[in-house]
Amino acid sequence: MSEERRLEVLRAIVEDYVLTREPVGSRVLTERHGLGVSPATIRNDMAALEDAGYIAQPHTSAGRVPTDKGYRMFVDRLSGVKPLSAPERRAIETFLSEGVDLDDVITRAGRLLAQLTGQVAVVQYPSLRRSGLRHLELVPVGESRLLVVIITDTGRVEQRTLEVAVVPDEATLTEVRTRLNAAAAGKRLAELSTGLTDVAHGFGADDAPIVTAVAHLVAQTLAEESEERIVLAGTANLARVGMRFEHALRPVLEALEEQVVLLGLLTEMAADSGVSVRIGRETRLEGLAETSVVTTGYGSDGDTVALLGSIGPTRMDYPGTIAAVRAVARYLSRALGT
Incomplete structure (x- = not known):
């Protein structure tokens, strides 16, 4: 019983400290929380x-x-997190559904999360490696060049130029486009390469090399990691009086500017299922030693393609932050799936 009571005392201390930002004493715990024991017992538990x-x-x-x-x-x-109110949920869904393209939706998600938590929001762009192919477009841009437009199932658009001996006629190009899209629909990188390359077997000797070249270009593009990036929102929230980091704010801001480092942290946290929480030095980043990072994945069709999260002081409202991160991720996934 004493172990359970001490956990209750710890819970009360965390909640009071997050609320008041002042050290919590036994007298305050006795007055504010119905712990059912004397102040002396609480002092012993605190010790x-x-x-x-x-x-x-x-x-x-x-x-x-x-x-x-x-x-x-x-x-x-x-044991649980406080749910968002019905108006908050409606506001999230409406705001994200009004996004006009992937960039707009990602930006809106960051702004929403920063507003809900009063902290810094970080949203990772969908990874090409974890994305599926929604549509492939082939556009002639000369006698020997093709513009290959790759649209992923997360709404990301990539354009690549392919040099060929001779661009096929419109009828052949339409057939190539149709067969490649049929073979690639919804497939991820791991199963895409073989499926696209096999399409070449259905064409003659003149056109098969072009189909193979397009297939290799698509697979190569989806395998790239160089363009992975993140969006930060609400950085100004860190300067609010209520944040009050124990030491200087500058190390936190400098750490947030290092997007490569942040991406590395997100990659580590992606290995965790559900909501992941790194507290203080668990991030293993000196600049974030006084912060906590709460993340979860989002994606389409149940597949995680990237992470979003909230960064704030270790003295954050964890239940509220977890609820906000979950909600925005859920609605962002819906927005990408439409």
């Missing part, structure tokens, strides 16, 4: 939590604050 490294005493204050270990225990023991 045990401090010895275990879950809370700490800042400076000479009589109160205690959660440590990274304490936040981790709190997050791991969350």
